[in-house]
Amino acid sequence: MFFHRVKKLPADYTKGVFQTLGFKEFHEYLMLTSERRATEEGAKLLRAAIENMKMATRRYARRQNKMILARFLNHPTRETACSANGSGCCHRTSDNDR
Known part of the structure; x- marks a missing residue:
C-alpha cells in the first residue's frame, strides 16, 4: 500500500509540509501506532512534542x-511623521519602551 511505503521514507524537513x-x-509521535499512542510512552512523546512546538513557536516569533524591526521599522531610509517634522516624538529612550 502507498501509505506504508511512504511512511517508511525518511522525512525531509526542507520541503513541503515538513x-x-x-x-x-x-x-x-505521529509515527507511533494508535496502540502505542495510548501508552505512557505515547503520552510522554505528546507532552514533549507540545513543549518543543511552543519553544519553536517562540523562536519563530522572535525571528x-x-x-520586521530590521527590514521595516529601523530602515535608514524610513521617514516617519516624527522624523519629518523633527519633533522626535517617536524615538525610544530605552529598550523598555518597545
Missing part, C-alpha cells in the same frame, strides 16, 4: 520580530 510550524516536533 516545513510547517510544529510538524517536525510531532513527527515522532519575525527581529526581521
Whole structure:
C-alpha cells in the first residue's frame, strides 16, 4: 500500500509540509501506532512534542520580530511623521519602551 511505503521514507524537513510550524516536533509521535499512542510512552512523546512546538513557536516569533524591526521599522531610509517634522516624538529612550 502507498501509505506504508511512504511512511517508511525518511522525512525531509526542507520541503513541503515538513516545513510547517510544529510538524517536525510531532513527527515522532505521529509515527507511533494508535496502540502505542495510548501508552505512557505515547503520552510522554505528546507532552514533549507540545513543549518543543511552543519553544519553536517562540523562536519563530522572535525571528519575525527581529526581521520586521530590521527590514521595516529601523530602515535608514524610513521617514516617519516624527522624523519629518523633527519633533522626535517617536524615538525610544530605552529598550523598555518597545
